[in-house]
Amino acid sequence: MTTSMDPRCPDNTAGVRPRLVTRALLLRFVSMVGASASFFLLLPVVPRYAEASGGGSGAPGLATGTLMLATVLGELATPCLVGRFGYRVVLGGGLFLLGAPALVLPLSGGMAGIVVVCFLRGLGFAAAVVAGGALTASLIPAARRGEGLALVGVVSAVPSLCGLPLGVWLVAQVGYGPVAVAAGLVALVSVAAVPGLPDREVTAGPSVGVVAGLRDGALLRPAAVFGTTALAAGIIVTFLPLAVASGSAGVVAVALFVQPLAAVVARWVAGRYGDRHGPSRLVLPGLLLSAAGTLGLALTDSPVAVLAGVAVFGTGFGIAQNATLTLMFARVPASGYGTVSALWNVAYDAGMGVGAAGFGVLAGWTGYPAAFAITAVLMLAALVPARRDRTAGPRHGG
Known part of the structure; x- marks a missing residue:
């Protein structure tokens, strides 16, 4: 049976659940894995490479800071580009900017070249995740949006979970050059999946700009709640290894695995629940669980408390991820998907960055x-916006 791909159409007529996994969504998964694998494979590697290339003790921070600054700037600009050029051009261009500079990283010739590479890759990653995120939303039936976004979260989590440790291990085995080339090629190869994707934004109607989105309380409230949980996520990843008692490296390793695993599982469960009962009910519980898990980490001398804390936080974070993103997509027409993707990703990246810097x-x-x-x-x-969204409807509005 053929079902409508337009998320604004009622796909569950006659009690039939619309098909979730389609050829277009599978192709989108290819580009998603390519972008995530390329980004996370080099994320822990480039700071070390910058320091080893003579950049000094401040080089790692400068490299990562440049990457994240460019990512945030690119996320804010991408919706405008999508409105003008469409999904495919922006997504393909983002994958190219993510991959091609990585190929020349071993030839960058000092800190200035490394900074340029990081800046270009940050812009490319931003274009890939924002344009790709908006496109993904258009491929998921509205009746299964929460479940579909949960599946997307699982697919995107695998490259990050594998890429971070794999990049560090590969550098020790083969050196920086081959790892950089591998990261570049995986992004460039995934460009081949882009032409098979639909390109709807150009004809989807008037674009909902980022400035308009920033003025819309219906979008800002869930974004603010999610940014608050992301703030704690940045703190945990950055400072938990330093905060736990000395000699507890094994506890830290387990904790940093449990947290994202709990988030992935919770994101999936939240997606299925949200499709049946509404995502707005989950925003407040996600925030409260995230705060409770963070509070548990105050007992840094207790391995049990640390592991329980990251498990509770990961559960809340996964719920908040799915509920806020699903809710934001439900509150805009298709022409606003790019803006939602940008605002949500900015909340993610800025929250993690501000959290890590402020906590230090x-x-x-x-x-x-x-x-x-x-x-x-x-x-x-963040209880104020979370409580208001607990009863707010899914329709677009302030």
Whole structure:
């Protein structure tokens, strides 16, 4: 049976659930895996390469900071580009910018070249995730949007879970050059899947710009809640290895595996629940669980408390990921999918960056246990938008 691919159409007539996995979505998965694998394979590698290339102790921070700055700037600009050129051009261009500079990274010739490579790759990753995210939303039937976005989350999580440790291991085996080339090629090869994707944004109607999205409370509220949970995620990834008791490296390794695993499972469950009962009901529980898990990490001397804390946080974070993104897509027409993708990704990246930077200063004053507790309390400020979205409807509006 053929079903409509337009998420604005009622796909569940006569009690038949619309098909979720289509040829177009499988092709989208190819480009998604290519972008994520390329990005995360080099994420822990380039800072080390920058320092080893004579950049000094500040080189790792400069490399990563440049990458994330370009990513945020690119995410804000991409919806406009999608509205003008369509999904395929922007997605393909993003994959090219992500892959081609990686090929020349071994020839960058010093810190200036490394910074340029990081900046270009950040722009490419931003274009790939924002244009790709908007396109993905158009490929998922509205009746199964939560479940579909959960499946997308699982697919995108695998390259990050594998790429981060794999990049570090490969550098030790074969050196920086081959790893950079591999990361470049995986992005460039995935461009081959782009021509088979639909290209709807050009004719989907008036574009909903980022500025308009920033003025829309219906989009800002879930974005603010998700950004708050992402803030804690950046803290955990950056500072948990430093905060736990010395000699607990094994606990840290397990914790940093449990947290994303719990998030992936919770994201899937939240997607299925949200399709049946509405995603707005899940925004507040996601925030509360995230704050509770962060509070549990204040007991840094207890391995049980640390593992329980990251498990609870990961569950809340996964729920918040799915609920906020599903809710934001439900509140705009198809022409606004690019803006939703941009705002949500900016909340993710900016939240992680601000969290890591601010927590470092706070922990310097209070110590790690108190800093985790204070962070958990500060996260409750997002209760205001979360409570309002608990009862808000899915339709677009302030």
